Structures are given as structure tokens and as C-alpha cells.
Amino acid sequence: MIGIVVKKELKEIFRTSRIAWLFAGLLVLIALSVYNGYTYYTSHSSLLKESQEVTYKQFISQGNKNPHLGAHFGFYAYKPTADLAMIDNGIEDYTGSSFYLEPHKRGIIKFREVTDATSLKSFGFLNIGYLIQFIFPLFIFLICHNIFSKEWENGTIKLLLGSKVGRRDIYMGKLLACLCVVSMLIGIILFLSSTVLIATSANLEKVMGSYLIYLSGLCLFSVILTSIAVSVSLLTRSSTLSLVILAGFWLMGVFLLPRLAGEISKHVYPAITSVKFDHVTFNEMQYGVGDEGTKDYRREKLLERTLAEYHVDSIQQLPVYFIPITIEFFEESDGKVMDRAYSAVDQNQARQNGLVRSVAMLSPFLAFRDFSMHVTATDMETHNDFSEKAEQHRRKIGVIVDEYYQKHVEATNEFWKTVPQFQYEPPGLTHRLVAAGPAMLIMLGWTLAAIALMIFSYRKMTV
Amino acid sequence: MLKAENLTKQYGEHIALDRLNLEIKAGEVYCLLGSNGAGKSTTINIFLGFIPASDGRALIDGQEVSVNNAATRNMVAYIPEIVNLYPTLSGMENLEYFSALSGFRHTKQQLQSYMQTAGLQSSALDNRVSSYSKGMRQKVGIAIALVKKAKALFLDEPTSGLDPHASNEFSQIITRLSEQGVSTLMATHDLLMAKNLGNRIGIMHKGRLRHEMTANEVSDADLTKLYIDVVKEVI
Numbered sequence: 001m002i003g004i005v006v007k008k009e010l011k012e013i014f015r016t017s018r019i020a021w022l023f024a025g026l027l028v029l030i031a032l033s034v035y036n037g038y039t040y041y042t043s044h045s046s047l048l049k050e051s052q053e054v055t056y057k058q059f060i061s062q063g064n065k066n067p068h069l070g071a072h073f074g075f076y077a078y079k080p081t082a083d084l085a086m087i088d089n090g091i092e093d094y095t096g097s098s099f100y101l102e103p104h105k106r107g108i109i110k111f112r113e114v115t116d117a118t119s120l121k122s123f124g125f126l127n128i129g130y131l132i133q134f135i136f137p138l139f140i141f142l143i144c145h146n147i148f149s150k151e152w153e154n155g156t157i158k159l160l161l162g163s164k165v166g167r168r169d170i171y172m173g174k175l176l177a178c179l180c181v182v183s184m185l186i187g188i189i190l191f192l193s194s195t196v197l198i199a200t201s202a203n204l205e206k207v208m209g210s211y212l213i214y215l216s217g218l219c220l221f222s223v224i225l226t227s228i229a230v231s232v233s234l235l236t237r238s239s240t241l242s243l244v245i246l247a248g249f250w251l252m253g254v255f256l257l258p259r260l261a262g263e264i265s266k267h268v269y270p271a272i273t274s275v276k277f278d279h280v281t282f283n284e285m286q287y288g289v290g291d292e293g294t295k296d297y298r299r300e301k302l303l304e305r306t307l308a309e310y311h312v313d314s315i316q317q318l319p320v321y322f323i324p325i326t327i328e329f330f331e332e333s334d335g336k337v338m339d340r341a342y343s344a345v346d347q348n349q350a351r352q353n354g355l356v357r358s359v360a361m362l363s364p365f366l367a368f369r370d371f372s373m374h375v376t377a378t379d380m381e382t383h384n385d386f387s388e389k390a391e392q393h394r395r396k397i398g399v400i401v402d403e404y405y406q407k408h409v410e411a412t413n414e415f416w417k418t419v420p421q422f423q424y425e426p427p428g429l430t431h432r433l434v435a436a437g438p439a440m441l442i443m444l445g446w447t448l449a450a451i452a453l454m455i456f457s458y459r460k461m462t463v
Numbered sequence: 464m465l466k467a468e469n470l471t472k473q474y475g476e477h478i479a480l481d482r483l484n485l486e487i488k489a490g491e492v493y494c495l496l497g498s499n500g501a502g503k504s505t506t507i508n509i510f511l512g513f514i515p516a517s518d519g520r521a522l523i524d525g526q527e528v529s530v531n532n533a534a535t536r537n538m539v540a541y542i543p544e545i546v547n548l549y550p551t552l553s554g555m556e557n558l559e560y561f562s563a564l565s566g567f568r569h570t571k572q573q574l575q576s577y578m579q580t581a582g583l584q585s586s587a588l589d590n591r592v593s594s595y596s597k598g599m600r601q602k603v604g605i606a607i608a609l610v611k612k613a614k615a616l617f618l619d620e621p622t623s624g625l626d627p628h629a630s631n632e633f634s635q636i637i638t639r640l641s642e643q644g645v646s647t648l649m650a651t652h653d654l655l656m657a658k659n660l661g662n663r664i665g666i667m668h669k670g671r672l673r674h675e676m677t678a679n680e681v682s683d684a685d686l687t688k689l690y691i692d693v694v695k696e697v698i
Binding site: 001004005008011012015016154155156158159160161162163164165166462463 | 508511512513514533536537539540541543545546547548549550551552556560561563564565566607611
């Protein structure tokens with residue numbers, strides 16, 4: 001009986017001209033999204049790889065120079081484009097992908113995609129992730145909003161409930177018919193994105209785990225939305241009302257709640273301004289923290305300790321150069337100041353994100369978005385991880401150069417070649433899953449809510 | 464075949480159906496007359512299992528509707544005032560769907576023959592129902608009843624809005640079904656049809672069966688007078 005209902009529902013769905021147009025439009029969008037994702041991934045990954053090679057080659061072939069001056073020549077640490085960025089590039093456009101490795105200063109992330117984009121970028125970047133998070137839910141609602149309500153509007157409910165078929169079979173048949181249509185689209189997305197992924201990814205085995213988890217999440221997300229839409233259609237018994245409710249839910253979940261949560265989080269946990277950040281860090285570096293004293297005072301104390309260490313009375317008698325020792329010392333103490341300052345920024349950001357994330361409990365769209373970014377490693381955590389590792393690398397270079405500088409006033413290419421290239425390895429699957437844990441729990445909660453709504457609406461299936 | 468025992472339906476303080484007792488034998492056509500709100504449709508809805516009775520029992524072929532709803536549902540067919548079908552499907556597809564939902568697997572030829580019996584011209588079978596007239600929809604409704612091999616037929620104002628020719632065709636089909644042993648309970652305002660088609664006639668008022676008679680024992684004039692008297696009571 002379920003099969004009979006499914007077959008008839010599919011026939012009806014595909015005979016509706018607006019659905020045919022909708023389907024055609026969505027197919028175009030899917031193709032465009034896959035193409036956009038593909039070009040984004042290929043152009044970015046090759047550009048970043050090439051840029052990192054070029055700047056590093058320039059650094060190691062800069063010739064004879066004072067080691068410290070040479071270190072200031074610096075080079076870029078690039079965050080490799082995430083393997084699944086072709087599906088969802090998350091916050092990559094906003095966080096940037098390169099970190100300048102230069103003494104004294106913690107690198108500032110550069111080359112944010114949005115800075116080179118037109119104002120149209122504010123509408124988002126059309127890729128599979130965007131399509132699934134923003135447009136696909138609306139499509140599901142358009143398909144399913146009248147799956148039950150049409151029975152009351154057509155007046156066929158009496159004939160239907162008056163036949164031998166049970167209510168459970170009717171419900172399951174209609175739900176499965178909607179899921180069939182949704183699955184068709186997921187199948188098309190799956191086929192196109194898999195083809196592109198196989199064609200472009202060098203580490204297919206590595207990517208496959210995350211990709212399959214992403215797809216599982218997508219399937220669950222689609223089932224949740226479909227179940228909600230079918231239940232609302234049954235409860236309202238009116239296609240117009242059902243569509244208004246579902247469109248309102250979509251609007252709230254996709255646009256209003258995230259913005260509202262963002263505004264509240266900024267208000268509750270205000271972020272430090274860059275001017276204040278610079279002011280605080282400058283003061284702490286120049287005048288010290290607590291009773292550390294000024295920079296001049298600390299330099300005097302460092303000299304005293306160094307002279308005592310080498311059992312000499314003056315700087316001229318030192319067997320090593322004092323300047324690199326000073327540089328290394330302040331690199332370390334300034335680094336602590338910056339670490340503290342950045343840690344405070346990160347903690348505040350984590351609090352803001354936590355508040356925004358808690359709003360995801362009210363919106364399955366937000367939960368899936370969060371899940372998607374974590375699984376594809378295009379989230380803030382991965383970006384912070386990259387920043388942290390790049391900073392560690394910068395300091396490591398500082399130590400290498402300063403130790404060399406203590407004994408040599410000039411460095412050659414032989415020395416520059418000993419400075420290691422930066423290699424970033426994004427978090428593995430386990431780490432991604434742990435990061436996506438809260439989002440997955442919220443999606444699970446929405447699954448239970450959808451089941452409860454289905455049971456409630458099922459009981460209302462009467463004439 | 465159909466039996467109502469003290470059948471009562473109450474919505475809060477309002478009594479829609481008040482201790483109705485009636486019995487319709489196999490092959491009998493029972494016409495229920497009455498003004499709007501008299502309880503005719505409520506009676507049909509209880510027999511169809513769409514609404515539960517507040518008290519009393521509705522039985523179809525000895526089985527109580529509220530107890531064996533799945534079984535009784537399969538024995539009945541229902542034709543409302545407007546037969547609502549799926550507009551994007553053709554008449555044949557609608558018939559095939561409801562036939563399948565009733566557990567019958569018919570070939571296309573068999574379905575076509577049911578449509579012919581119901582009087583739908585073959586040229587219209589594959590057209591979408593959205594292009595059908597009311598009469599054509601009624602014929603599909605009859606075909607659905609035929610295909611289900613229903614033992615009981617419930618008709619709610621079936622000829623309302625039909626032209627005389629279509630109404631006459633409809634009556635002929637019901638008579639044929641009656642001859643085949645199908646029991647019919649028809650709610651109608653059409654006195655002439657009730658007199659011509661029904662074996663027995665009941666007149667309802669405020670949920671109660673006020674008059675009951677065989678069609679043969681009452682003249683057109685008496686029936687009209689009785690009906691008008693009841694309607695006047697309402698006014």
C-alpha cells in the first residue's frame with residue numbers, strides 16, 4: 001500500500017508545472033555550485049601552494065645579510081585550501097589564508113577573499129554548502145508543504161480515508177514520496193561533487209571519511225526538514241498556511257536568528273577594538289606587566305645576567321653578540337604579552353561563538369551549518385589552529401636566527417636554507433568530529449523533535 | 464446490511480443525531496430527506512467511520528464500524544455531492560489509484576469497463592480530471608464504488624447540480640447496483656429522486672428520524688407535504 005501511495009504522489013509532484021520549473025532551476029544552481037566550488041578549490045590551492053613556494057625560495061636565496069635583517073625579509077605561511085572547501089568554504093573568505101613570518105610581530109592574517117570582492121559577496125559564495133544550507137531547505141518546503149493539505153483542499157481526504165489503506169500507510173507513503181524527490185536531488189549533488197572530488201583531490205582516502213560523514217549529516221538534515229514540512233502540511237490542512245509557516249521557519253532559522261544571535265553575542269561579550277588591543281599590548285611590551293619594569297630597565301637587568309653568566313665585566317668582553325640575546329629575550333617576553341592578548345580575544349570569540357551556537361538549538365539550519373564547517377575543516381577552530389601553528393613556526397625561526405646571530409654577523413644562503421618551510425596539516429577526522437559534536441547533538445535533538453511532530457500530526461489525520 | 468442502533472452524535476450541548484434506529488437490507492435504496500443540519504450527513508459520516516458516534520452502534524454487514532473500521536471501510540463506497548479527485552491525474556489514474564488502495568489489482572481493460580459501466584465516455588478516460596464536469600466526476604466516483612465491489616453505498620447529495628440527463632443516468636446506475644444487491648443510503652433534498660429511486664424514505668429533523676415510509680406507499684404530493692411541514696418547523 002505504501003508503494004501505491006508513493007507512486008501516485010510522485011506522479012502528482014512531477015506533473016505540477018511549478019515543481020518542474022523549480023526542479024530545473026535547482027539543477028542549474030547545483031551545476032553552478034559544483035562548478036564554483038571546483039574553480040574556487042583548484043585556483044586557491046594552486047595559488048597558495050605556488051605562493052608559499054615562491055616566497056620561501058626568495059627567502060632562502062636572499063644572499064649574504066645580517067641574520068636579523070635577513071629574518072625581517074620573512075616569508076608567508078599559507079593555509080592550504082581545505083580538501084572539502086569545494087563543497088563548503090566556510091569562513092575561509094573572511095579569515096584569510098596567509099600569515100607573514102617575520103621577527104617581533106605576530107603575523108596578521110592577510111589575503112581575505114572578501115577584501116577583493118565586490119559588494120555582491122555579501123550575498124555569500126554560491127557553492128554546494130551554501131546551496132544546501134540556504135536554498136535546499138526552501139526547495140524541500142516548496143515540495144512538501146501541500147503533500148497533505150492538498151487532500152483537504154481537493155476534498156479527496158474522505159475518499160482516501162474511506163479506502164482500505166491505513167493511515168500509517170498514507171503517512172509513510174507521502175513522507176517517502178517527499179524523501180524520494182529530496183533524495184533525487186541529493187543524488188545529483190552527490191554524483192557531481194564526488195566526480196569533482198575524485199578528479200581534484202590528491203588525498204582521496206584521507207578526504208573520504210570526512211566526505212561520507214558530511215553526506216550522512218546532509219541526509220539527516222534533509223530527513224529532519226522533510227518530516228517537519230510533511231507534519232506541518234498535515235496539521236495546517238491549508239497549503240497557504242503551511243507554506244507561510246515553513247517559509248517563516250526558514251527565514252527565522254537561516255537569516256533572522258543567526259543575525260540576532262550575532263548581535264546579542266556582540267552586546268553580551270563585546271570584542272576588544274584593534275585600537276585598544278594595540279594600546280594594551282604596546283604598553284605591556286614597553287612598560288612591562290606588574291613589577292617587570294620598562295623595556296630599558298629589563299634590558300639593563302638582562303645585560304647584568306648575561307655578564308654574570310659569562311663572568312665578564314663589560315659588553316665588549318662577551319664572547320657572543322649581545323643584540324641577538326636581547327632580541328631573543330624580548331621576542332619571548334613580547335610573545336607572552338601577545339599570547340595573553342590573543343588568548344583573551346580567542347576566549348571572548350569562543351564565548352560569542354558559544355552563544356551563537358546555543359541559538360542553533362532553535363534552528364536546524366544553523367546546526368547543520370556548524371556541522372558542515374567543522375567536518376570540512378573550514379571553521380574558526382581550524383583557522384585558529386593554523387594561526388597558532390604559524391605563530392609557533394615564526395617563533396621557531398626567530399630562535400634559529402637569533403642563536404646563529406649570537407655568533408655570526410652575516411648569514412649566507414647556506415644558513416637560510418636551514419630555516420624550515422612551514423607545513424600545515426589540518427585537523428584529522430577525529431578532531432573534526434569532536435568539534436562538530438555539539439552541532440551533531442543539536443541535529444539529533446531536532447531529529448527527536450521531528451519524530452515527535454510526526455507522531456503528533458499523525459494522530460490528527462482525521463476527516 | 465446497514466443497521467443503526469440508537470445512533471447518537473453530540474457536539475457539546477448540541478445533539479446532531481438523536482437515537483437513530485434504521486435498518487437497510489441488501490439491495491435496498493434508502494433515501495434520507497431533511498433540511499440542512501437534520502443529521503443526514505452525520506449519519507453517513509458515522510457509518511463511514513469518519514466521526515465516532517457518541518452513543519449507539521453503526522453496523523455494516525453485522526460488523527460494528529467503531530470496532531472493525533478497517534473491515535467495514537472496505538465494504539463501503541462513498542460518493543459525496545462533489546466527487547473530489549486528484550486534478551493532475553486522469554480519470555483512469557484516479558480509478559486505478561483508489562482501486563489499488565482498496566486492495567484490487569485490475570487490468571487497464573477491466574478499469575475501462577468499470578468506467579463504461581459508470582457511463583463515462585472512453586474519450587475522456589485519459590484526460591486530466593481538472594477538465595472534467597461535475598457529472599463526469601460523479602461517474603468516476605461510481606466507477607470507484609464499482610471497482611471496490613462495495614456492499615454498501617453512501618451518497619451525500621449526489622445529484623445536486625447535475626443536469627436532468629446526468630441525474631437520470633446516475634439513477635439508472637444506482638438501480639443497477641441495487642439489483643446486484645448493493646445497499647444504498649442516500650442523503651438528498653431531491654424529493655422526486657427519492658420517490659423514484661428509493662425503496663424506503665426517511666425524513667429527518669433535528670437529528671431525529673421523524674417519518675419513515677416505503678416509496679410505494681406515499682404519493683408525490685404527500686411526500687412533498689410531509690417534507691415541507693418538516694422544513695417549516697425548522698424555519
